[in-house]
Each structure stands twice: as structure tokens, then as C-alpha cells.
Amino acid sequence: MSSLVGDRRVDAVVAGRARMVLWRDEGRSAEEVAVLAGVSRPTVNTWVRRYHDHGVPGLADRPRPGKPTEVPGSVRARILALTRMTPPEVTGLTHWSSREMAAYLASHENIRVSHNFIADLWRAHGLQPYRHGTFKFSRDPAFVDKVVDIVGLYLNPPDGAVVLCVDERTQVQALDRTQPLLPIDFDRIEKRTHDYVRHGTTNLFAALDAATGQVVARCFPKRRGSEFLAFMKTVAAAYPDRELHVVVDNLSTHTADEVKAWLVRHPRIVFHFTPTGSSWSNMVEIWFRIITRQAIRRGTFTSVVRLTRAINDYVTAWNTDAKPFVWTATPGEILAKVRWVHTEVRKLLTNNDK
Template sequence: MSRRAPPTELATEERSTLESQVRSPSTAQRDVLRARIVLLAAENLRNDQIQQKLGVSKPVVIKWRRRYATDRLEGLADLPGRGRRPKYDAALRHRIAATACTTPPDSVGTHWSVRTLARHLGVGVAVVRSVLSSESLQPHRVRYGKDSPDPEFEPKMLAVVGLYLQPPDNAVVLSVDEKTSIQALDRTQPRLPMKPHRIERLSHESKRHGTASLLASLEVHSGQVRAEPIRRNDSATFIRFLRRLLNAYPAQELYIIADNGSSHRSKKTLAWVAKHQRLHLTFTPTHASWLNQIEIWFDILTRKVVRRGIFKSREERVERLMNFIHAYNQEARPFQWTYTGSPLAA
């Protein structure tokens, strides 16, 4: 007659912990198995009954019942040193990551790849790929940008952000800029529409029918857009647009956020603005037009209308742009501010 395993008794907190592990979808399956063995043992099931119920070997049941009886819940954890020892230590992984962040020699080219890094360091391709993935390093990608040299960057940036987050009472905040040289391109061959297993295709060759320019304002806290096509991008055109904005908001203070374009900061423009007390110009820092929310909307316009559009004339281009703006305003909403104040979460 086989010996009966000693009874397993669970405290209330221990049972709650084990049951929680069994129910949780994020618990590792090995931990779920160990918890279930202990829970079944607490129901006075024999080892062979637990073995049959869970589909495991009898030594596995005996091992985890014994570990629990000796060390309670801590006994269900893996002992230190479990599993295969890593072939590559932390120092090597750090060297791979550090090298990936350096400029490669001329013989490699302008940037590293997984294979050139592996060859340069004398390690396997798999470990290089693993390190780059775990550290979110993408040497094959590049993004263009330019730092602002403006010595007053911070106060100017805070002034713009302050208007976004806490506008003055009875004020309308308008983000204003021009989108110039929008080409009216026609294709030399018809568009091939999308089909199953094939994306839409456009001819590489195009015909130019001139360019169009747009002067637009984005009402920051409603998302509404006002725009008009322009022939010239000068002070007179900008002043005319500002006058129309004043007429559109006759009873409110207007705070205009603009970049440092010549038509925005010319003597003629500044002198005209000084005569209108309801109008306040706030300029973004030098080379920081990305702070201007109208740039986000221009990107939407490019993706939705410009990039894949086919236009037979400049007039058709302008008409399509204005039609899109009219439709956009029917469902316009402000851009949501997502920055939480934590630099690491930006």
C-alpha cells in the first residue's frame, strides 16, 4: 500500500493568492500549474488523482507539494540559476548598443545594419538583432530636424503653450500660417485602383499645372479652419487676412500664433497690428514652427488631399482644397493635448 501524502493546509491569504494566480491571464503557465497542484492538494486529493487531473507526471506533483510544505508560497518560485545561462553577458550587449549609436567607418556606409554590426564586433547576427530590438535602436531610420538657436526659446515656447492651455478670457486663439507651392500634378497614366493583394498604384511620371498657395488659420479651441488661396505671400496679403479675421470675430480679443516669416514680422505688418488693440501677435521661437498647431492641420491636408491627388489645373487644385476644408469644418474638433508633464512620457 502506497504512502499517503501529508495533508496540505492553506491560510486564507495563501488560498486567495493562489486562486488569483490561476485566474489571471498574465500569470506564467508554469506558475499556474504549481498553484493548481497546491489547491488540489488542499482538497485532500491524492498525488495520483492530481496527476491524472492535470496531466502531469507524479514526480512533478510530489516536488511542488513538498516545496510548498517546506517553504510555503516562496517555495513555488524558481530557484536562482534556473534555466540556460546566457551566452552573451551584459558587457557585450552594452558594447553592441553603444557601437550601434556611433558613426560607422566609411567602409560600412552611412549607417549600421544588423549584419555589418555583427561582422564588425565578431558576434552572431541573432544577438545583435536581439539587442537592437530590446533597446529600441533603429539605425536604418532617420528623421530630419533642426534645433532652435533662439536664445529666448523657453519664454517664447511657454507663451505659445500658455495660449493653448490657458487662453485669456473672451479670447480666440488662432494658429496662422501659409502653405505655399502646392503643386497641381497630373499623372501621365491612369490611376490603377486597389485590388485584393495589390495596393493602389500611381505613375511615377507627372505633368505640372502650376502651383497654389494657401493662407489658413486654425481656431485652436474649436478646430475650425478658415483659409483662402493666395497669389502672393507678402505683407499686404497677410494684413488683408488679419483684417478678415478681425471682422469674423468682432467682439473678441484675437491672439495670433505665427512663425517668423518675413510677411509676419515686417515693419508694415507690425505697424498695422499696433493700430488694432484687439489683435495680439505671438511668435514661435526661431526654427520652431512645429509649435504652431496649424502645421498639424497642414499635415492632415497633405495626407488627405495633396499627396495622392490628380489635378488637371491649378483651379481644380484650389477647388478641391477648399471643398476639403468645408467638409473638414463639419466635424472639426480641437487637437487633444497629450503631454503629461513627465519628460520620459513625452
């Protein structure tokens, strides 16, 4: 039973039901398990009873009566095509979840399918858009030139120059996480979303040295062109008299007028813009994922000051033993993959239109 909880191949819903059974077997009451799982007490009792009656198979959904709803092939093709593309800018998403895609389809394309159907379709086609390794389409007309430029910097940097990967994480939250104490006062518990308290946010700017893995980072209360310029001045001061090639994306803060004017006055600093919707081409994104996982996501911060201090401490520790990330894919390999994916999607759309 415990193997179901930690196995990524197991449906998340089934894993949640298995977790309820395990908690009950540990001696927790149905009321306590209901609070931990965010469900009602009858729901807990139902899945515990089904497990005792039918074992692990009892945790799966039973077949529903009636003829299953037919989803047209064109809708399936549209879902698969969207899955392989970067979410539209209107969503504000970096990657799809089944629920977010279902909501987008309903509100923007008048397609109504359940998130469970989308998840099943992804499993049937081996797609995992929530995994960072999933490739995304870019609509940038200069995609090829930008990939060749940036990957060329990683694989063959100019002699004597420093290649820096720069980006920011906005609205990093200072959260004070709370846990109900036992015995639990169930009358005071409303929703699981109330298990933490927000104490404000900060904006984390970071520059990763592609050759050494060293990181320069600063936190700002706002994210505007002025804050980005202040950060870039800090970065430039850390590399005096060196030619700097800076990989950035096309955010408005990176192309503000004051930033452009500053670059004109400092010709030793050159910006290289990533293709639209291709954050994977900026290696600082790897570092952002690491600090989020290791220092931020599960942390408890009662103020923005404490959050900022934790980030600064992490950066200091990182730089004491920094190692570079190694980029191995050539521009030719990346572009060949893009052409292959485009071809497969066109085949899929053509077959489903017949």
C-alpha cells in the same frame, strides 16, 4: 510576402524587391514590372530568381567581400547629434531623410558616408527623424519663454479670447498624374518622374481655432507680407470684436513692416512667435498634415483653379464637423524632455571623443 510590403519595420529596399516578386507572380511581364519599379529588366529578374532560390532571405543584400569600412566614432556621434536637431536653414528641410543627411554631410562637413549607413545607424539607435513625432532641438535663445507662452495659451487661454494657430504652405503643386496604358510603348517611357505634369502652384494660408478646430483658409498666387496681411484681415473679420491671440512663426512675411503697422492699429490682435525650428508648437501644422494626406498628395489637379477649389471644398467639409486638437503636454514636461535630450547628446559626444 505581401506582409513585407506593408510592414514599416521592413527595410524599404527589401520591401521594394518583394513588391517586384509579387507583381511577377500576378502575371505581369518583367518589362512591365521594371517600369512600375523604376529599375532595369535584369534587376527584376535577379530578385525574382533570388527569391525562388532562397526565399525571403534572398531579398536581403549579400555580404560584400573585403574588410568593412570603419566609420570613426566622432562621425557616428555627429550624425546622431544632427538627427536630433532641426536641419540647418541652408538645407530648407523640415526633417531629415538618410539621403538628404548624406548629401549635407558631404557638401558642408566633408564627411562622406552612404545613406544606407545613416539609415542603419538610425535603426540601431531607434531614431526615426522622418516621423512627425520626432523631437527637434531649437537654437532660439528665448526658447523657454516662448514655449511657456504658447503652451500656456493652449492649456489656459485668456477669458473671452480666441487662440488662433496660423501658418502657410508654400508652393502647393497642381499635378496632373498620368499612368501608362497597356500595351506599353517602352520606347516612349523615359523616367518615372515624368509620370505627372505640373500645372502651377498656390500658397495656402490657414488659421486654426484652437478651441473649436474651425479653419479659415485662403490661397494666394504669391507669398509675401501683403498676402499675409490680406489673409489676416480675412481672419480678423471672421472674429469681429474678439481679442485674438495668434500663434505664428518667425517668417519674414509675418514680421513685414505693413503687418507691424496693422497690428499697431488693431491692439486686440496679439502675435505669439514660436521658437525657431519648433514648428511642432504650432497646432495648425497638424491640420496641414491632414489636408496634405487626405486631399492633396494623391489628388489629380489639371490647373491651379481646380487645386484651389479642392482645398476650399475640403475646408468647408472640415468645418461642418470640426473638432479641436487637444494639447496635453505642459511646459514643464516639454522643457524636461529638452534637458534630457541635451544631456544624452552630450554624453554621446563625450563617450565617442574618448
